[in-house]
Amino acid sequence: MIHVLLLTYLKPRDIVSAHMAEHKAWLRDHADRGRILLAGPRADGGAVVVTADLDEATVRELIETDPWHRLGIASYECIPFEARTASPGVITAAEPDDSVVLINVATTEDAPATVDALAEAVRHVAATADGFRGSRLLSSVDGDAVVNFAAWADEKRFRAIFDDPGFVRRYEHFARTTTGAKYRLYRTSRVITPDR
Missing domain, CATH: 3.30.70.100 (Alpha-Beta Plaits)
Known part of the structure; x- marks a missing residue:
């Protein structure tokens, strides 16, 4: 399942910004491992992360390793869905497969x-x-x-x-x-x- 993760800031903006580098390093690590497809800030505050096709245990591990989650800076709402259509070039498998x-x-x-x-x-x-x-x-x-x-x-x-x-x-x-x-x-x- 693909998971849309909605992050809501629980701390003031200065605390979010103070830990931005750690959060970005976490994002990059998991994007480079094929686990995160998209991520970015929401216009109304907070952020969104879209995962690759991952099981729930891996998504839970992903969330728990985010510095913002560990430090209580952001809460996560997880919305899973079955991706049946993707634009060419979007590879949803986190691990190499036969594709x-x-x-x-x-x-x-x-x-x-x-x-x-x-x-x-x-x-x-x-x-x-x-x-x-x-x-x-x-x-x-x-x-x-x-x-x-x-x-x-x-x-x-x-x-x-x-x-x-x-x-x-x-x-x-x-x-x-x-x-x-x-x-x-x-x-x-x-x-x-x-x-x-």
């Missing part, structure tokens, strides 16, 4: 046509392929390249799309709009978050 990320880079002389053709192939996959978790299509600032950044449950289910004539036909159309295209599959090796 893969596809990065397909295509050079092109007509980025809009290449994006349109690639979008047709990806929409077909979205409607038919088991294990597809989503895709993000990017165009280079210079307009000479298109990137497909897609998440898959595992390599086997990704490779199965090439057995689908409907996908192959659409992918061949996409390839004709490019001057070259190459894809690779990747797994997460390490996560490094901003140090601020």
Whole structure:
């Protein structure tokens, strides 16, 4: 389960600020370990932390190790939910699993046509392929390249799309709009978050 943690400040702002560095070090440690996906202040005071897919015992351990919790600076409200949809690039598994990320880079002389053709192939996959978790299509600032950044449950289910004539036909159309295209599959090796 993903957990949304709502932090409410129990101490004045100067005490919160005095222990901000310790809290940020805690956030960074757990973000780098893949346990925390998002964190930040709330407009109305307090803060929000969104965890990766963690069991309740791990979430309890996470909360109990936060300096703000240990020092009585903030209380936590925990809202668990089952994440069924995520934007490509958001990896919710805290520990490495069989999932893969596809990065397909295509050079092109007509980025809009290449994006349109690639979008047709990806929409077909979205409607038919088991294990597809989503895709993000990017165009280079210079307009000479298109990137497909897609998440898959595992390599086997990704490779199965090439057995689908409907996908192959659409992918061949996409390839004709490019001057070259190459894809690779990747797994997460390490996560490094901003140090601020």
